[in-house]
Amino acid sequence: MNDFSPLMWRNLRSGELAVLSAKNAIVLVPVGTVEQHGSHLPVETDTRLAKEVCIRAARRLGRTYPTVVAPLIWCGLSEHHMGYAGTISV
Numbered sequence: 001m002n003d004f005s006p007l008m009w010r011n012l013r014s015g016e017l018a019v020l021s022a023k024n025a026i027v028l029v030p031v032g033t034v035e036q037h038g039s040h041l042p043v044e045t046d047t048r049l050a051k052e053v054c055i056r057a058a059r060r061l062g063r064t065y066p067t068v069v070a071p072l073i074w075c076g077l078s079e080h081h082m083g084y085a086g087t088i089s090v
Helices: 014-022 045-061
Strands: 026-028 067-069
Touching: 026 045, 045 067
Parallel strands: 026 067
Antiparallel strands: none
């Protein structure tokens, strides 16, 4: 599944989301922080992993249940990482 998949909430129109709502669709919400993971990984590591887990789960669940992946929530409480450049904390 890519970012343009119809299983991605952001690609759907209001009417399509209304149909999913009427079917009591499963909504998967990826949540990940923007913080350092050492000099060898990008600061989006957590968000990238959260999104991928939800996409893979949606593929499997979608075979049986209506499923959609909500937009990513990319904020977290990462004050313990604030000493590293690029960290965003709420």
